[in-house]
Amino acid sequence: MSQHLPVLIVVVPLLLAPLAALVGNWKAAWIVAAAASWWAFGVSIALVRRVLAEGTISYEIGGWAAPYGIEYRIDLVSAFVAMIVATIGAVAIIYARTSVRAEVSEDRGALFYSAFILCFTGLLGISVTGDVFNIFVFLEVSSLSAYALIAMGQDRRALTAAYQYLIMGSVGATFIVIGIGLMYSMTGTLNIADLAERLPAVADNRTIPVAFTFLTVGITLKLALFPLHLWLPNAYTYAPSAVTAFIASTATKVAVYLLLRFFFTVFGAEFSFEQMQLDKVLMPLALVAIVTMSLVAIYQDNVKRLLAYSSVAQIGYMVLGISFASVLGVTAGILHLFNHALMKGALFMAMGCVMYRVGSVRLERMKGLGKKMPWTMAAFVGGGLSLIGVPFTVGFVSKWYLVQAALERGMWPVAAVVMFGSLLAVIYVWKVVEVAYFQEADPDDDIREAPLGLLIPTWALVIASFYFGIDATTTADIATRAAEVLLGVGP
Amino acid sequence: MLSSIPPFALFFLGAIAVAFTKGPVRKVLVLAIPLIGGLNLWFGVEPGVHLQIELLGYTLTPYRADKLSLLFGYLFHIAAFLGFVYALHLGDGTPVGSVASDVGEEDITGDKTAGLQHVSAMLYAGSALGAVFAGDLITLFVFWELLAVTSAFLIWARDSERSYATGFRYLIIHVVSGVLLLSGALMLAHSSGSVAFEHIDLSTAGPGAWILLIAFGIKAGFPLAHNWITDAYPESTPTGTVFLSAFTTKVAVYAIARGFAGADVLIYIGTIMTFFPIFYAVLENDLRRVLGYSMINQIGFMIAGIGIGTGLAVNGAVAHAFADVIFKGLLFMSMGAVMTMTGRTKGTDLGGLYKTMPLTATLCIFGASAISAFPMFSAFVTKSMIMVAAIEEHHYIVWLFMLFASAGVLEHAGIKIPFFAFFAHDSGIRAKEPPKNMLIAMSIGAVLCVLIGVFPMAFYTLLPMEMDYHPYDTTHVLVQLQLLCFGAIGFVTLMKSGIYPDEKRAVHVDAEVLYRKLGPWIVRSVGGAVARIDAYVRSSVMEVVGTALKGANRWHGSMGPLARSWPTGSMVLWVAVLLAAYLVFYLF
Amino acid sequence: MIEFVDVALLVLLAITGVTIIRLRNLFAAVMMAGIYSLLSAALFVVMDAVDVAFTEAAVGAGISTVLMLGTLALVGHQEKKPRRPAIVPLFVVLVTGGILVYGTSQMPPFGHADNPIHQHVAPYYLEESEHDIEIPNVVTSVLSSYRGYDTMGETAVVFTAMVGVLLLLARGPLPRRVLLGGEWRTVRPGTTREELRAEAAHALDADGSDGDGSGGTTPGSPGSEDIVGEQGGKHG
Amino acid sequence: MDDLVVLRVGTKILIPFILLFALYVQFHGDYGPGGGFQAGVIFAAAYVLYALVFGIGNALRVMPAKVVYACGAVGVMIFVGTGFVTMGLGGVFLDYNVLAHEPSHGQHYGIIAVELGVLVTVFGVMVAIFYAFAGRRRLDP
Structure with missing residues (x-):
């Protein structure tokens, strides 16, 4: 059994997804979905432990040796990303039980949970596979289900948002598959390890830079790097709360993983950053994203939208770390993957609590919520502190590594931009805190604290974001080793 | 026995306890916590590193004690104790004999927000202690920001529109200071590989050190960064201001003393700080704001002393910080008592209060004498160290400026404060003496001022540096007395000769007349x-x-191009444009 | 001769493509799309990719035409005229396309036996599948066995498509609670859709300021006849 | 549509042949072009043709919506389930060799099983999507 773990993390949920659709009743479907999520969560932890102990795991599906068959190849990066997805999924599914019931009509519950598992499975499949075409297949599974999930939002603008995401996501996926196709035409293989071996021989053919371009655009579109983030704010704003919390903490993270996988493992850091000078593209965009998107966030009066723009800025931090192409920088990027998943998950879940009771997450409707929903708003403040990067939160840990990476390269101004971004985060978090705590509530409202079914998962993430901020050794160690694996300098 | 528990922990735990108690239990708690902490610190804590943790590959030292931090530790316990004695009556309703309600402003005494004030003051004092016992810059940063947040609540405790706006301005300035501190710390950590908070050489440590100094400077009220002091202190509650005056700036003085002793630039910054606030102080009508300016002026002496950097000068600076917390606290307490009982703090609204508040008036005069550095009072034995050190190091011009500033202190703090509040023209206000606890707190402060002034040698043993100095030599006493006498004579002459039109609302005119002569x-x-x-x-x-x-x-607002939702077609077109741009970049 | 067929088919494909773009009648465009699929299927046959051609014919020309017609039945069949000719997009497409032509000009020549794709994995499939799997159609061996896992993923994609479409289009009873103008309302049993819709219209008027700059709803979008944010109703 | 006798009769004659062809495509996939996907589409096409000509009401009577949805789900489960069976028999996921004593027989069985899964899913999904569109507004004659 244990030698099958690499594939079981994906195929068990994949078997359960149609089951959830079959059972028809939303309660049963939820149980199936919860089983799938928690199963994957457990397996992902086991995988991380095994990779830490034994190194990269390979699993040849169908018994065909790579590169002839499809290989699951789990190194520390894959395992870590899979763990992030599985953790958030396991928490989000608990949250969904209460939240989705209020926001999505019951007759759709079964299909909704089926789509939820599919999205979850797709993301896991991307992170563990060792085959580029297989990446594309699972990208399709996760994207298609994500579009449908987003369209389930209460606001009818969710449909437009999902449609735009569909168009942009399909363009991105198509670009990725074109890039894969071009690489295949030059090497005749789809296996990542095999590709990495065979690409250098043909690197001076013009086709490879074209493949590189398509992959850059496709992946940065998927991960919503400025200026290709345009689909993201509406999608996050209008999706159901549980979906926003899940997708915001996982989908873009997996796209960042693709960035790492393609540009570090497939093409190799040397080719990507020295020959193609990818850093010259990524770094300015990341910096612009950090500053402008934080500024835009300040001006938003819908808090989910505010957080969505903040996400684009935070993606800037991740990409910035990666663009240094150094162990410290990539460590910062990978750490922020995890850390941002925790804090943004918590923040969006807190907003889901507000949505549940108030029916809106617009600022003017949140007056005095600090008194009426103390636990919810305290969770928001906790997540907000992390977003700002206050010490003893996870946000601080990632910023710390990021600044160190910038200083290591002697880039003072870049470090300054990172700090400036924190200041902007103070402002947009404060905006919400001010309304919730310092403005008088409408006395007629009889708003109560959110139910425990929402509060417990929210607080689980908040507490995690503090725990891993205080005891960062585990995560920082994994991230450092993952970065070393990617850069090929590790043991 | 408790030596491994950091001093701040007691206060933080105490704050939780205070938050969940009421009435007499809470009163006992707020008094007991600083007492227990102070005794523990005095008897139980030896210099040395008491706590270390590893974070992100750096060694953090959240609790390190040496003579410098211990001195500030004692000071903050005393200040917290005095502050809590002074604020003990909060929550009991408006004090007997108060005429504060006459002015029409709701609850000017801050009585309604008693719980908030006690909890945040407890956290605030704890943060200050955390900061002075922090052995590394990251821990310092944490407490630095906590200081900002907890003290902002003391300003908001006034619970008015104005105090809300002020508190927010205050918070922003201090958060900026914190971010600068962290930036500087990161840069230093990067260049030196350690985050330990030790002496930093400005000339060799690179830009990180300068950023750190600016961060400290903002909290210390350096020129151009001083506005927050005079902006925020007069807006807090009567009791809140007492706490505010004790901790924030003194933590900054501590940090500068530890990090930048001997940096020449500080001499000039300090000197500027000693004299420029005087001009504002004499023009200002709100007596608590006058004290705010006076505070900048006193910090100036400390900063200059730190800048001079000899053992004597640094001792003088920290000793003066110690004395300043007590006498400035005493002055703020007396003004707070006046405000609690009358609801007013403007010089022109007050006067003649000595008739009904004789004890408060006397105690205020004690504070005024101390700040003016009368012999036998605390500032005399502390400030003189800085002045002497300036002479010894041949900073004659600096010394002259300081002398001038000392005369200014006498005018605006030593005479103006008690005179306008308690004497001058009779405003007709007949407020009673403040509650007993306020009087007790002020009395303790006054006694401490005198004790330090009378037994300087005992006090000097607490100071961090080695030195050989005796304050009571003939020259020094004579110079000081002459200065004081001439200053006082000038003021009295003007008063008696009628040039000083005391019935007008203009402090402003008075000051001008005075300076036309000087x-x-x-x-x-x-x-x-x-x-x-x-x-x-x-x-x-x-x-x-x-x-x-x-x-x-224009760019980021809800209709700006960066925030607008784009039509799907434009998005796709944009992708094509980027594809072309990347292709060109990669191919050519 | 083969080259002549290639060129003729490609020219026909191009003509069909341009025609589809220029047509404003969507029914006609759908029909042309069907023709486009048939032509490409023919092209695949010429390229000896019979399996692909088969799929293209069945899916592109068959089922997707029916589905597009089904959509048109819901949303009308006349495309709006664009306000001005799309010069900028045309320019962008031409420039990007030009660079791409240049960029891919070093691609391995089509159908050449020395190409990397014929050198590495493919020969293994051709030589070994007969022994490994013992079925003559190598395409099937690759799809179902060597890369069977990808096919499983594709099956999941197809299933996902169904889940997505059903989530969006299927109709069910009214939800327990609906969001009307930013307020949660509990739906009383027996409330009809029409009553709710009237209430929603009223609430929307009151809450007209709820514009985040997203451009509002697209007219004719599938949800436009429903209660705010909730598609539902009696089963059709 | 009662007057479209030619259409109805023609359809009635055509449908069995289409279904037969679909089966041929399914089982001939090992030897010539074709397989589960194409067969599923052809099956669905036959069914959709029936629905278009004889009305969706009749079609629903032949195969209710629920059954169609279930087909979409069951097909995936057949495919994934095959993988689980191979694991249960001691192989890796989707290793058909272990399905029979002779590896090549095992490959045959495995391929037939997964192609069946594909067929069922594709048929179910195509018809389900058609139902969903058609159900929005009546397409009945």
């Missing part, structure tokens, strides 16, 4: 220039900020 050019040229530069800097900074905000709004 040296008209000082007010007109120097004072005018300082005011003009200040105004210019402020207006141009505001203009830059305004333009930046407008620009930001």
Whole structure:
């Protein structure tokens, strides 16, 4: 059994997804979905432990040796990303039980949970596979289900948002598959390890830079790097709360993983950053994203939208770390993957609590919520502190590594931009805190604290974001080793 | 026995306990916590590193004690104790005999927000202790920000629109200071590989050290960064201001003393700080704001002392910080008592209170004497160290400026404060003495002022540096007395000769008359220039900020191009454009 | 001769493509799309990719035409005229396309036996599948066995498509609670859709300021006849 | 549509042949072009043709919506389930060799099983999507 773990993390949920659709009743479907999520969560932890102990795991599906068959190849990066997805999924599914019931009509519950598992499975499949075409297949599974999930939002603008995401996501996926196709035409293989071996021989053919371009655009579109983030704010704003919390903490993270996988493992850091000078593209965009998107966030009066723009800025931090192409920088990027998943998950879940009771997450409707929903708003403040990067939160840990990476390269101004971004985060978090705590509530409202079914998962993430901020050794160690694996300098 | 528990922990735990108690239990708690902590610190804590943790590959030292931090530790326990004694009556309703309600402002005494004030003051004192016992810059940063947040609540405790706005301004300035501190710390950590908070050499440590100094400077009220002191202190509750005056700036003085002793630039910054606030102080009508300016002036002495950097000077600086917390606290307490009982703090609204508040008036005069450095009072034995050190190091011009500033202190703090509040023209206010706990707190403060002044040698043993200094030599006493006498005679003469029109609302005129005698050019040229530069800097900074905000709004506001939702077609077109751009970049 | 067929088919494909773009009648465009699929299927046959051709014919020309017609039945069949000719997009497409032509000009020549794709994995499939799997159609061996896992993923994609479409289009009873103008309302049993719709219209008027700059709803979008944010109703 | 006798009769004659062809495509996939996907589409096409000509009401009577949805789900489960069976028999996921004593027989069985899964899913999904569109507004004659 244990030698099958690499594939079981994906195929068990994949078997359960149609089951959830079959059972028809939303309660049963939820149980199936919860089983799938928690199963994957457990397996992902086991995988991380095994990779830490034994190194990269390979699993040849169908018994065909790579590169002839499809290989699951789990190194520390894959395992870590899979763990992030599985953790958030396991928490989000608990949250969904209460939240989705209020926001999505019951007759759709079964299909909704089926789509939820599919999205979850797709993301896991991307992170563990060792085959580029297989990446594309699972990208399709996760994207298609994500579009449908987003369209389930209460606001009818969710449909437009999902449609735009569909168009942009399909363009991105198509670009990725074109890039894969071009690489295949030059090497005749789809296996990542095999590709990495065979690409250098043909690197001076013009086709490879074209493949590189398509992959850059496709992946940065998927991960919503400025200026290709345009689909993201509406999608996050209008999706159901549980979906926003899940997708915001996982989908873009997996796209960042693709960035790492393609540009570090497939093409190799040397080719990507020295020959193609990818850093010259990524770094300015990341910096612009950090500053402008934080500024835009300040001006938003819908808090989910505010957080969505903040996400684009935070993606800037991740990409910035990666663009240094150094162990410290990539460590910062990978750490922020995890850390941002925790804090943004918590923040969006807190907003889901507000949505549940108030029916809106617009600022003017949140007056005095600090008194009426103390636990919810305290969770928001906790997540907000992390977003700002206050010490003893996870946000601080990632910023710390990021600044160190910038200083290591002697880039003072870049470090300054990172700090400036924190200041902007103070402002947009404060905006919400001010309304919730310092403005008088409408006395007629009889708003109560959110139910425990929402509060417990929210607080689980908040507490995690503090725990891993205080005891960062585990995560920082994994991230450092993952970065070393990617850069090929590790043991 | 408790030596491994950091001093701040007791206060933080105490704050939780205070938050969940009421009435007498809470009163006992708020008094017991600083007492227990102080005794523990005095008897139980040896210098040395008591706690270390590893974080992100750096060694953090959240609890490290040496003579410098212990001195500030004692000081903050005393200040917290005095503050809590002073604020003990909060929550009991308006004190008997108060006429505060006459002025029409709701609850000027801050009585309603008693719980909030006690909890945040407890956290605030704990943060200050955490900061002075922090052995590394990251821990320092944490407490630095906690200081900002907890103290902001003391300002908001006034619970008025104005105090809300002020508190927010205050918070922003201090958060900026914190971010600068962290940036500087990161840079230093990067270049030296350690985050330990030790002496930093400004000339060799690179830009990180300068950023750190600016961060400290903002909290210490360096020129151009001083506005928050005079902006925020008069807006807090009577009791809140007492706490505010004790901790924030003194933590900054501590940090500068530890990090930058001997940096020449500090001498000049300190000297400027000693004399420029005087011009504002004499023009100001709100007596608590006068004390705010006076505080900047006193910090100036400390900063200059740190800048001089000899053992004597640094001792003088920290000793003066110690003394300043007590006598400035005493003055703020007396003004707070006046405010609690009358609801007013403007010089022109007050006067003649000595008839009904004789004890408060006497205690205020004790504080005034201390700040003016009368022999046998605390500032005499502390400030003189700095002055002597300046002479010893041949900073004659600096010494002259300080002398001038000392005369200014006498005028605006030593005489103006008690005179306008308790004497001058009779305002007709007949407020009773404040509650007993306030009087007790003030009395303890007054006694401490005198004790330090009378037994300086015992006090000197607490100081961190080795030195051989005796304050009571003939020259020093004589010089000081002459200075004081001439200052006082000038003031009295003006009063008696009727040049001083005490029935007018203009403190402003009084000051001008006074300075016309002392040296008209000082007010007109120097004072005018300082005011003009200040105004210019402020207006141009505001203009830059305004333009930046407008620009930001144009691009990032809800209808700006960066925030608008785009039609799907434009998005796709945009992707094609980027594809072409990347292709060109990669291919050519 | 083969080259002549290639060129003729490609020219026909191009003509059909341009026609589809220029047509404003969507029914006609759908029909042309069907023709486009048939032509490409023919092209695949010429390229000896019979399996692909088969799929293209069945899916592109068959089922997707029916589905597009089904959509048109819901949303009308006349495309709006664009306000001005799309010069900028045309320019962008031409420039990007030009660079791409240049960029891919070094691609391995089509159908050449020395190409990397014929050198590495493919020969293994051709030589070994007969022994490994013992079925003559190598395409099937690759799809179902060597890369069977990808096919499983594709099956999941197809299933996902169904889940997505059903989530969006299927109709069910009214939800327990609906969001009307930013307020949660509990739906009383027996409330009809029409009553709710009237209430929603009223609430929307009151809450007209709820614009985040997203451009509002697209007219004719599938949800436009429903209660705010909730598609539902009696089963059709 | 009662007057479209030619259409109805023609359809009635055509449908069995289409279904037969679909089966041929399914089982001939090992030897010539074709397989589960194409067969599923052809099956669905036959069914959709029936629905278009004889009305969706009749079609629903032949195969209710629920059954169609279930087909979409069951097909995936057949495919994934095959993988689980191979694991249960001691192989890796989707290792058909272990399905029979002779590896090549095992490959045959495995391929037939997964192609069946594909067929069922594709048929179910195509018809389900058609139902969903058609159900929005009546397409009945």
